Amino acid sequence: MKPRVYLSSPHMSGHELKYVHEAFDQNWIAPLGPNVDRFEETLGSYCGVKHAAALSSGTAALHLALVMLGVKTGDEVLVSSFTFSASVNPIVYQGATPVFIDSELDTWNMDPDLLEAAILDRRAKGGTNKIKAIVVVHLYGMPAKMDKIMEVANRYDIPVIEDAAEALGSKYNGKALGSFGKMAILSFNGNKIITTSGGGALISDDESLIKKARFLATQARDQAPHYQHSEIGYNYRMSNVLAGIGRGQMEVIDDRISKRREIYSYYKKNLDKFEGIKFLSEPGIGYFSNFWLTTVLIDESKLGVSKEKIAEELAKHNIETRPVWKPMHLQPVFKNFASYLNNNSEYLFKNGLCLPSGSNMSETTLKQIVDIICQTISKKS
Numbered sequence: 001m002k003p004r005v006y007l008s009s010p011h012m013s014g015h016e017l018k019y020v021h022e023a024f025d026q027n028w029i030a031p032l033g034p035n036v037d038r039f040e041e042t043l044g045s046y047c048g049v050k051h052a053a054a055l056s057s058g059t060a061a062l063h064l065a066l067v068m069l070g071v072k073t074g075d076e077v078l079v080s081s082f083t084f085s086a087s088v089n090p091i092v093y094q095g096a097t098p099v100f101i102d103s104e105l106d107t108w109n110m111d112p113d114l115l116e117a118a119i120l121d122r123r124a125k126g127g128t129n130k131i132k133a134i135v136v137v138h139l140y141g142m143p144a145k146m147d148k149i150m151e152v153a154n155r156y157d158i159p160v161i162e163d164a165a166e167a168l169g170s171k172y173n174g175k176a177l178g179s180f181g182k183m184a185i186l187s188f189n190g191n192k193i194i195t196t197s198g199g200g201a202l203i204s205d206d207e208s209l210i211k212k213a214r215f216l217a218t219q220a221r222d223q224a225p226h227y228q229h230s231e232i233g234y235n236y237r238m239s240n241v242l243a244g245i246g247r248g249q250m251e252v253i254d255d256r257i258s259k260r261r262e263i264y265s266y267y268k269k270n271l272d273k274f275e276g277i278k279f280l281s282e283p284g285i286g287y288f289s290n291f292w293l294t295t296v297l298i299d300e301s302k303l304g305v306s307k308e309k310i311a312e313e314l315a316k317h318n319i320e321t322r323p324v325w326k327p328m329h330l331q332p333v334f335k336n337f338a339s340y341l342n343n344n345s346e347y348l349f350k351n352g353l354c355l356p357s358g359s360n361m362s363e364t365t366l367k368q369i370v371d372i373i374c375q376t377i378s379k380k381s
């Protein structure tokens, strides 16, 4: 059997070990140190924000963001339904109620009009629940319509947290994603565009929020000679060893994005001719996606083969594909929460497929994948 082709696997530059060695040489084997400091500086400047806190995961970053906004039992947080569960779980950790907002078809991300309708409806319903935050996700690297989302959020004075876990390096109207909201989260999990094996970050222009995040992430220790605590803390900081990997990865982030965009272009060039295959593409000027994953919609009635069949044929060659995220309003664990729907995310879930998109994939493999898909379609078995 040939080695497995993954959707997105870690792609080291070779520079990472230098920084990891530094951590060992200096004995900075701790959740703080020079690698953490440098990684945070690089992340902040890359995303066009003033401050960043490196943390143990993207999920931890979102949790701290919600804690700092005072999200608690009885509050509501509006969140994209079409996402990974990590965008929602921390809302529930806080005892708050997620309210799911469906997608638009061009970006696949939160529909700004539906967001506004949801805000008005939650308010009309009155009650004591308060909308404390909006979590907007940039799925698969594609920017959400941030001008409209921010316009709605500002109109009702609701803070926005961007979930840019999949979108490091993507831009909207020339501005990096993660720099629009009050705060944003990033993820460096093993399958993301860069990785620290596991890790995340909270970024913001507001220095006080990032300082507070660092404080909460290190067990909320007060300034005192003894261990003293006036607030509940967390153990969410990133290890200085892992931040070394992050430093090496940030040296090649632009190469990684170029490669992912080339992979998308190759798929599109060779598969766009099929009427039954539709790509998640940048909907116009102003959108710059890192194309973390290339994703397509398969219309079986037009193509003559199902997305399951395509996935099955690729699996025979040990090539991984995956359905797109299953919307949160369809998840058993979240089924009792309110949602504002337009059928789009259900349609995307029914037809969507993620294609292998790792920046370390060879051209031969990419060509092979396209050939297998073309052959499967021509056989129409």
Ligand SMILES: *Cc1c(COP(=O)(O)O)cnc(C)c1O
Binding pocket: 056, 057, 058, 059, 060, 083, 084, 086, 087, 137, 163, 165, 166, 186, 187, 188, 189, 199, 200
């Ligand atoms: C990966 C991911 C997260 C969570 O990041 P972790 O670092 O794995 O905790 C959050 N949101 C989205 C959309 C993700 O893809």
